[in-house]
Amino acid sequence: MNPANVSPTLDVLFQRILARKPDAPALIDPLNKPRITGQAPLRLSYREADRAITALSAHFIEAGLPANSIIGVQLPNTVEFALTVLAAHRAGLVVAVLPQLWRHAELVAALNRTAARAIVTSSTIDGVAYAELAMNAAAEAFSIRHVCGFGTDLPDGMASLDYAIANPSTTSRTVIQDGRKAALVSFDVTPQGFRPVPRPHLSLIAGGLAISLESDIPQGATLMSGFSPMSFAGLTSSLVAWLLSGGTLVLHHPFETDVLEQQINEERCDTLVVPAPLALRLDELNIAARMPSLSNVVGLWRAPEQVTSSPDWTARQASLTDVYLFGEAGLFGARRGADGVAAPVKPGSHGTRRELPGSSISGEILVTPKGTLGLRGPMVVVSAYAPPAPPPDLSLAQAPRDYVDTDYAARIDRTTGAINITAPPSGIVTVGGYRFLAHDLQEWGRRLGQGALLTALPDRLSGHRLAGRAPDNARAREALLELGLNPLMVEAFRDRAGAP
Template identity: 25%
Template sequence: MILHEPELIEEYSDKGYWGDRTLLDRFAANRAAYPDREAVVDPPNRDELVGTPPQRLSWAEFGRAVDATAAELARRGFGKDDLLVAQLPNIWELAMLYLAAAKAGGLLSALPLQWRSKDVGYVKEITGARFYASVESFHGFDYRALGQELGFEHYIGLAALTDIAHGDPGRVPEVPVDANDIFTLCWTSGTESNPKGCPMSHNNWEYMTNLVFTTCGLREGDRILCVAPLVNMTAVGVNYLPWLAAGGTLVLHHPITPEILLRQLTEESIQYTILVPAMLNMIVKLPNVDQLDLSSVRTITTGSAPPSAWSMQEFKRRWGIEIVNIWGQNEGTSLVAGPADVPDLEMRVDHLPWWGKAGVQWPSGVSGVELKILG
């Protein structure tokens, strides 16, 4: 499914911003290069969430799960440009579905768990989606019944999805996937009206991933903690795709639970994550803050509101951690105030780089941003 105009694709390709590599190419390279490295780690409280024990999958195991799921999706009639709607907590099966849907020729549209028939029904109506995957029930709500009520043609519950992923891949579909094909369909919150779908292609995400790598100092093999729901720009753009680019380990968290979060930051040797400013303040105000060992953490991005200069200074003083102020939206735009472009911490609180401003060269070297000042 290619939605960008041919003229735009040609322009951005000629300028070197877009290319031919897909996210599936990155995935294939990782499973070949790092078969024994941990790829995905479940939240330690998975059993409380969905009733099954947490799993740790290597890149080889994760790759086989993607293949097996893509093959089963194809067997059920899921193919080129089809859309799979999913409602799952942050567990390894959700991380896997993004790649399995793409490998089968379609795309995943993961929705927040709190969405009910109004919003999920709107997504089904506007997209024509025939496939729905979900946890069977969660916190007393019956998602299987929701799928039936809305009339999805094909339903896959979590138990069946896990069995499929652990099964024999068989014949994996060979569907041509272009770098300009849509990889995800994320949605705005719909607080004032219906949710707005924001399609992002492999090339859209490739550019965003390179931007995050450049400004946040990510490295090959990094262990990344994904705290936000894996359904929108915050988690997909700031955690999931950088993990795929790093060939590292994606450590999942759900829901926000401070005790578990701190344990994962320390015990899982995390290098990179994203936390809202209130959580940064909470950590440095803990009574036992002097006993916290966050020495493995290199960078924490933050957003949604300006972080406090004090918390940024404390993270830097105590553990040498850079707090990066990031602004982004599901539509695919992002500005990042990192140590290269905004080295002064007090300024980094509420100043974002004017990338794209004529005549200005930024130390990060970020290019490809078009700036238009109105007013």
């Protein structure tokens, strides 16, 4: 196969930058990493990062992981995440991102659904023993053959990846670098239930381009990412945007505002990627005066129906790009103008910049016949969301399905022609970056017995917030922990001092 005829992979993008400027700064850890994982912060050049990637890749190969097998990754927003993803790709593996809020129940379901062969995690993250969680999940996921982690005090049977980096091996294998090959599996929750969403490298790159070109991230940018990387949007807005710019990726594990501000100023970051509600709060705190080096802010909206009603952006030295997220289906961006008002989004193609005729196309937005928002384009994996095939006798009556229905209610404004997203999918509860089926909340509440209630309440910043009530909240929390549920459900039953 002629390499000139295939699209690049993420590792090819990295190696192109490595060849140009091996000693330039590549990856910088959060300042508060000792609190997050107990490890010292790292600052790696492209040459140093490449050595670590090569060592990790060799470890995965020597562990007996076959090419094209899936490796589950549950890591914080630190240098180790970027190194692990690129090392897995260099070894010909596919990365399945596992959100940090996932505990035993979700981990086991995801590992079994994808037939993952390995898990990578950290010893602890914010005081939670993630290594123990991974070991317990691996015991119930029969495909798992290798469990490894970063950090100290790893449990027996878990291989140390810090040791692998410190004692590098030269083991390698030939991997065809083709952007059409599978690269990522993320996990979505739709009205039809939980589903894995596989993507090739070219789909990830398309998502990164949609963000970086719309927001005009410059080449050689110093990009600060304060968004969890355990999703399609999180990975493309940080790792992929960094590789496309060929600059420096500075990481911040959400979320300590003072630490974020300090690191932005110390590293002179010009681009900031954070959840949009946080970006708007920083604007209220006078982002121009407090972080003068910033010229680009990328705000990611997990609740895209809230964009049009959001406050105006007032900072003049830094532009704001609203990025609309639709679970794991896809995304698009719209950069605000000088007036700071959210830019109108019209149906049709969207590309590098809406106002530039002939700009490259990164996707297409449409309103479906049932009044919902549809997406299609190179970043959208239609097959992952395709409905079941109709019966043979009805197949001729079915229109071709070349887009993904996000199930977000939408309509076209007759005056402006812009799309108004009016409501999230029915039956889906979104708490920050975490999505549940409303039915599941009710089911878990019923398991707690008579008198217990678990429900979702509307929240302006995160979409929803969880609230619980039980005759004994402490016992309810213990029961949910024993069921292996995530802390959002557990903390819904926290005691509220002074509550009415």
